[in-house]
Structure formats: C-alpha cells, structure tokens
Amino acid sequence: MELLQLHYFLKVAKLEHITKAAQELRIAQPALSKTIARLEADLGVPLFDRKGRNIRLNSFGRVYLKKVEKALMLLEEGRREVEDLAEMERGRVFLATTTHKCFSDVIASFISLHPDVKLQISQASEKEKVQQLQNGEIDFCITFPPIEQKGIEGLSFLTEKILLAVPHTHRFANRRNIDLREVADDPFICIKKGNPFRGMTDEFCQKAGFTPNIICEVDEHSAVGHFLRMGIGIAFMPETLIEKIETSFNLVHIDNPVCKRTYQIAWLEGRYMSVAERKFREFFAKSFTEQK
CATH class of the missing domain: 1.10.10.10 (Winged helix-like DNA-binding domain superfamily/Winged helix DNA-binding domain)
Known part of the structure; x- marks a missing residue:
C-alpha cells in the first residue's frame, strides 16, 4: 500500500x-x-x-x-x-465566515500587525463551515450560534444585543424600550429564510407569541437599512452593525424576550495548531476581551 x-x-x-x-x-x-x-x-x-x-x-x-x-x-x-519546529513554515491561516464584513476591522488589525502571516478568508454557510473544519480545509470559522458538535472546540468571544430598528415616522420612534409583543401586527423587513440570523429572529417572535408579518425579505443588513429609510416596515438589527450602516432610522431596545446572539471562533478538536494559527486565535480573543 x-x-x-x-x-x-x-x-x-x-x-x-x-x-x-x-x-x-x-x-x-x-x-x-x-x-x-x-x-x-x-x-x-x-x-x-x-x-x-x-x-x-x-x-x-x-x-x-x-x-x-x-x-x-x-x-x-x-x-x-x-x-x-524547523522554523520553515511561513504563517498561513484559513478562516471562514458567513460574510466578509464579519469583524473585518479586527481581521485587518491582525494583518497589519502580522504581515508575515498569510490570512485567507472565505465565505461559507454554517453547514459548510462544519464540513470544512472536519475536512481540514480551514483552520477556524466565525459562527453563530456556537457550534455544539462533538469534535469541534470553540471560544465564545462576543455577545451582542439585537435591537429593533424603526423608521423616524413610526409610533415607537421615540421609545427607548419595548416588549416585542407590541409590534406583533407591524410589517417586518427580514433577512431571507435559511440565514441563521433569520432563524434566530423568527425564534424571538415565537417566544413573544406571534409569527412576523414579513413584507420584505433581503440578503444583507445594508439592504434592510434601505427599506427602513423608505418607511415600509421595521426590522431586527445587530448591535455590532449599527456603526457600519447609515442610521437614518431609530433604534429601540427589546426588554422581552431577551434578544441577543453570541459569536464563536471554532476549530477542530485535537488538531495541530501552527504558530500563526495560535497567534490569530489569541489576537482575536484578546481584541474582544479588551473591549469589555
């Protein structure tokens, strides 16, 4: 053989x-x-x-x-x-995310501080990320919700609030907090079905006792912002994306149910990790620890 x-x-x-x-x-x-x-x-x-x-x-x-x-x-x-061990490897790190916009500022900082490390980023669905980890095609993936699967380890590095974005003309535009049930009859602008963010927000609505009246489905949050400005509905908005989207709309905190999501950086359990990979994981985790 x-x-x-x-x-x-x-x-x-x-x-x-x-x-x-x-x-x-x-x-x-x-x-x-x-x-x-x-x-x-x-x-x-x-x-x-x-x-x-x-x-x-x-x-x-x-x-x-x-x-x-x-x-x-x-x-x-x-x-x-x-x-x-022979100091021959020039650092390489393969990373998969759902979107290239995901924590691009932290990734850019790492590249700037470690120009010797070759960081290759690919876009993949949650299912694809698991397969790529198991096949050894990638070193890490950034994911939510955290992967709970045997053979995969992970580090939760950030929990963010999910807010409700409403047009300036909305009846709750001047409210600071609401109960999600108060907008049960409102038209919603949502991310398309199949995206983990959509699955999560549908679950929020289910906990509040209603199925969202979806008037518009889009691919990305930037598109959500566009339709919010048009005033055709309301939408869930991740806290970390607020600064990256032109906020010509109002943001309201949701008291009930608790609307949050946790990000994880995951890798294959027991897999050998190079010096470059260890540097990346430590830098990534430290970046968010220092922000707290």
Whole structure:
C-alpha cells in the first residue's frame, strides 16, 4: 500500500467518478483504475460497486474512507508541525465566515500587525463551515450560534444585543424600550429564510407569541437599512452593525424576550495548531476581551 494510492482513492471516493477524478488528478484514466484495483487487491476486498461506467462506494469503501481521511489529515498535520519546529513554515491561516464584513476591522488589525502571516478568508454557510473544519480545509470559522458538535472546540468571544430598528415616522420612534409583543401586527423587513440570523429572529417572535408579518425579505443588513429609510416596515438589527450602516432610522431596545446572539471562533478538536494559527486565535480573543 502506497501513500499515492490513498490520495487517489480519496479523490475517487469523493467524486465517485473515475473520469472526473483522473482529470482533477491529471493522470490517465487507465492508470487511475489500475491504482485503485491494486489497492483493493492489497486490502482483499472491493471498495466500490461497479455497474457499467457507474462507480459507488460500498460498505467496505465507506469504512475505509473515514480512516484514510483521518490518516492523510494526520500526515499533513505532522508535516506542518515539523516545518514549524524547523522554523520553515511561513504563517498561513484559513478562516471562514458567513460574510466578509464579519469583524473585518479586527481581521485587518491582525494583518497589519502580522504581515508575515498569510490570512485567507472565505465565505461559507454554517453547514459548510462544519464540513470544512472536519475536512481540514480551514483552520477556524466565525459562527453563530456556537457550534455544539462533538469534535469541534470553540471560544465564545462576543455577545451582542439585537435591537429593533424603526423608521423616524413610526409610533415607537421615540421609545427607548419595548416588549416585542407590541409590534406583533407591524410589517417586518427580514433577512431571507435559511440565514441563521433569520432563524434566530423568527425564534424571538415565537417566544413573544406571534409569527412576523414579513413584507420584505433581503440578503444583507445594508439592504434592510434601505427599506427602513423608505418607511415600509421595521426590522431586527445587530448591535455590532449599527456603526457600519447609515442610521437614518431609530433604534429601540427589546426588554422581552431577551434578544441577543453570541459569536464563536471554532476549530477542530485535537488538531495541530501552527504558530500563526495560535497567534490569530489569541489576537482575536484578546481584541474582544479588551473591549469589555
């Protein structure tokens, strides 16, 4: 059994397509097929079910895939650890967020203070972040609500209030605090369904005893601000985004129910963490501790 066989098997197992796998690996299809066949011969069992040109992982293949993924990840971590010890690694940190605007000021400060660290940021859904952590594709993700899943560790670094934004002409424009039930019949401007912020605000309304009357759905909070200025409805607004949005509307605190959200920076449990990654995690946590 060779390391190259494992890399080839992993690619075929992920794609379940010999031709596509060969193209991505940039090798000839017959050579790839022979490599997989030799691996199966070494193991003494078939790893795929073959029907014509179709290929699917069988029960042996699924079990073996889990072990191969872990083995290759450990080998990669070992390589990085050795490079760190030999002071050969030039810092790299891979981070995923739901939006590129998420704590961009803190991230920019880190880049400015650590120009030697290469920080690569990608945008991903909450589900994608978990998968990317587990696959070793990213080092950290910024998420809310905190990920509660075995094998993933995290540090909660910020809890913010969720306020109610209302147009200047709204009957509660001069109120400081309200009970959410008081706006049960008002038209709401909301983030689209499927976004974790939307799920959270729907839950707030449910706790207050009503389903929001949604008049408009948008992709981002900046768009929410636009429709608020038009005066067509009211909206939930995160405290940390207020300064980043032109506030031509009024903000009201919600006394009941408690409307807050907690952010977490998460990483894979037990995974080797490079010097650059440790620097980033410590800087990120410290930035918010000092703000309290």
